[in-house]
Amino acid sequence: MTIKRLIIQKTSLEKFFDVLIQKGKTIYAPKRKNEKINYEVVNHFSEVCDDYIQTTQSAKSIIFPRTEKLFNYNKGKGNITLEDFDPDQVPEAVIWGVRPCDAAGFIPLTAIFNWDSKDEIYNTRFEKTTIIAFSCTSADESCFCTSVGGNPGNTNGADILLTGMGDKNLFLAEVITEKGEKAVSFAPNLFEEDPGIEKEKYLADLPKQFNQEEIKDKLQAFFESDLWKKQSLRCLGCGACAYVCPTCACFDIQDEVHGKEGKRVRCWDSCGLSLFTLHTSGHNPRSVQSQRWRQRLMHKFSYMPQRLAVYGCTGCGRCSRACPVDMNMLEHLISIQEIQK
Amino acid sequence: MDELRKRAHELLQSGEVKLVIGYEQGNGNKVRPVFITNPEDTAKLIFDSRCVQNLAVYLSKPEVKTIGKPAIVATLPVLRTIIQLASENQLTDDSAVILGITPDGALRNFSTLEEIETFINQFEIQLEERDKKIIEQINQMTPEERWKFWVDTLTPCFKCYACRAACPMCYCTKCTVEQNQPQWIPVPSHQLGNLEWHFMRAMHMAGRCVDCGACARACPISIPLNLLTKKMMEDMKAQFGEYRIAIKKGNPMSTFKPEDSETFIR
Numbered sequence A: 001m002t003i004k005r006l007i008i009q010k011t012s013l014e015k016f017f018d019v020l021i022q023k024g025k026t027i028y029a030p031k032r033k034n035e036k037i038n039y040e041v042v043n044h045f046s047e048v049c050d051d052y053i054q055t056t057q058s059a060k061s062i063i064f065p066r067t068e069k070l071f072n073y074n075k076g077k078g079n080i081t082l083e084d085f086d087p088d089q090v091p092e093a094v095i096w097g098v099r100p101c102d103a104a105g106f107i108p109l110t111a112i113f114n115w116d117s118k119d120e121i122y123n124t125r126f127e128k129t130t131i132i133a134f135s136c137t138s139a140d141e142s143c144f145c146t147s148v149g150g151n152p153g154n155t156n157g158a159d160i161l162l163t164g165m166g167d168k169n170l171f172l173a174e175v176i177t178e179k180g181e182k183a184v185s186f187a188p189n190l191f192e193e194d195p196g197i198e199k200e201k202y203l204a205d206l207p208k209q210f211n212q213e214e215i216k217d218k219l220q221a222f223f224e225s226d227l228w229k230k231q232s233l234r235c236l237g238c239g240a241c242a243y244v245c246p247t248c249a250c251f252d253i254q255d256e257v258h259g260k261e262g263k264r265v266r267c268w269d270s271c272g273l274s275l276f277t278l279h280t281s282g283h284n285p286r287s288v289q290s291q292r293w294r295q296r297l298m299h300k301f302s303y304m305p306q307r308l309a310v311y312g313c314t315g316c317g318r319c320s321r322a323c324p325v326d327m328n329m330l331e332h333l334i335s336i337q338e339i340q341k
Numbered sequence B: 001m002d003e004l005r006k007r008a009h010e011l012l013q014s015g016e017v018k019l020v021i022g023y024e025q026g027n028g029n030k031v032r033p034v035f036i037t038n039p040e041d042t043a044k045l046i047f048d049s050r051c052v053q054n055l056a057v058y059l060s061k062p063e064v065k066t067i068g069k070p071a072i073v074a075t076l077p078v079l080r081t082i083i084q085l086a087s088e089n090q091l092t093d094d095s096a097v098i099l100g101i102t103p104d105g106a107l108r109n110f111s112t113l114e115e116i117e118t119f120i121n122q123f124e125i126q127l128e129e130r131d132k133k134i135i136e137q138i139n140q141m142t143p144e145e146r147w148k149f150w151v152d153t154l155t156p157c158f159k160c161y162a163c164r165a166a167c168p169m170c171y172c173t174k175c176t177v178e179q180n181q182p183q184w185i186p187v188p189s190h191q192l193g194n195l196e197w198h199f200m201r202a203m204h205m206a207g208r209c210v211d212c213g214a215c216a217r218a219c220p221i222s223i224p225l226n227l228l229t230k231k232m233m234e235d236m237k238a239q240f241g242e243y244r245i246a247i248k249k250g251n252p253m254s255t256f257k258p259e260d261s262e263t264f265i266r
Helices: A010-022 A100-112 A120-127 A178-185 A212-219 A227-232 A240-244 A289-308 A318-322 A329-338 B002-014 B039-044 B055-060 B076-087 B113-120 B129-140 B143-154 B162-166 B191-205 B214-218 B226-240
Strands: A004-009 A026-033 A036-041 A067-075 A080-083 A093-098 A129-134 A160-165 A170-175 A251-258 A261-268 B019-025 B031-036 B070-074 B097-101 B107-110
Touching: A004 A010, A010 A026, A010 A170, A093 A100, A100 A120, A100 A129, A100 A289, A120 A129, A129 A178, A160 A178, A170 A178, A212 A289, A212 A329, A227 A289, A227 A329, A240 A318, A289 A329, A318 A329, B002 B019, B002 B039, B002 B070, B002 B097, B002 B107, B019 B039, B019 B055, B031 B039, B031 B055, B055 B070, B055 B076, B070 B076, B076 B097, B076 B113, B097 B113, B107 B113, B129 B226, B143 B191, B162 B214, B191 B226, B214 B226
Parallel strands: A026 A093, A093 A129, A129 A160, B019 B070, B070 B097
Antiparallel strands: A004 A170, A026 A036, A067 A080, A067 A261, A160 A170, A251 A261, B019 B031, B097 B107
């Protein structure tokens, strides 16, 4: 899939960053604030953080913001005027420094937003965004990308993948898509030919711990299992896991009305919250947390692969890190794998 | 720890309780809640300085309630929570067996809520110096500065409601944010929606919060949102003279007395 393999010195990487800014790109990069590292708009390379395993929040909010206006409306006498989404207002952006699991997260996210109707807002943002990912040279106990089809040097979903070598003064730059090629074309002189670097030896060592196909097959018979209750008894029923997840895409639609004017907004929602499936009648088909936990896991590892041919988890481990009660996705998946049929 | 395990074992073995809610070792250096129904599993129970989650939150969880009468490992903030819940008619003497843990880490059994009340009253809720300092700074701010401070602090919130979920005092089956006819609090997480949510939450906690810190610890993006409840606590002290958790006291913000000094309510 890779178009070409190049190398770039760290000093040139900084220049490349500046070139992207000069070309009018809005750059989102990991930035440290109050001990947390998150993607923010960054104007200077010196602000970019590079000593992290994973950011607290995923990069999805750049393409799928937590709250997004779909349109404005104004109810005049006898007619309603709409001010629709304006694609020209969406900036040309670069997401700099995502991990391969976050870049891969855009694959299921894009599949969801193009499942039946094509979501214009999501697609516009996505098309205008170039993803420059950095391979992982270290991992922690919550990471499990290798168990869900990824790896610390995975190129899927990225436009360019950079892999730091040794003391990270030199990077292998794999140009994966045309978007990536276009970015490189802004400053081709900063890059050199790859002399034949073996990327693998610079990547984090992360052994595979379960087989997601096996989990998918097993889950089909587990809908009524008491497993869900056992696993989720400590689950508090918040949406932290979903909101830090790079692939969770559920949203709510709200009208915010002020007199005759108003706007329709799309905002994040989570299957972990009790209101999520509450019917107008008062009946809730998922009345207890175990049913909501089952939905979360089944959606990612059974429904999505069946309907969209893509799994809803990239093994970034954020849900496990964010959970206030140590609901650990990897641990729960391993325990499902270990159940004897 | 051995004493705790032994007591938990006895309680399950004798059938006095069906469930023990305590802490176990989690992944990495984490500890987490554990729900033990089998006496043999009491070996999983641990207690150390990492065990700070307020377990009282599970006393109102439907799936936990269906298991049967619980015993609960209760540190000082949990004991305070139990008394506050009792004052709001959410618990009685028979609701749970309390495996109290004193501030110096010893197991202490309580047979009545009154005993717990007497015990917790030895330890006044005190804000840490660091928090006192921030609250003092807030008090010194002009209204504009204060507004900016709270906007900056609360705007990052993405409304996952982990704070609400972790709080044992948030036991309503339908929260105000879920009232949508009419919609009191905007659903989206934007500046107004976030401020309304957090201010509303703080107002509902006024005079009820036991300052266990569960809300702030649960926040996945580390917003110091218990600053609001701590500030409310200081304000309550200033307005009502004391801040005491007691079975029969009534919550200051929802209690009316004919001798109240305010005239607007008459």
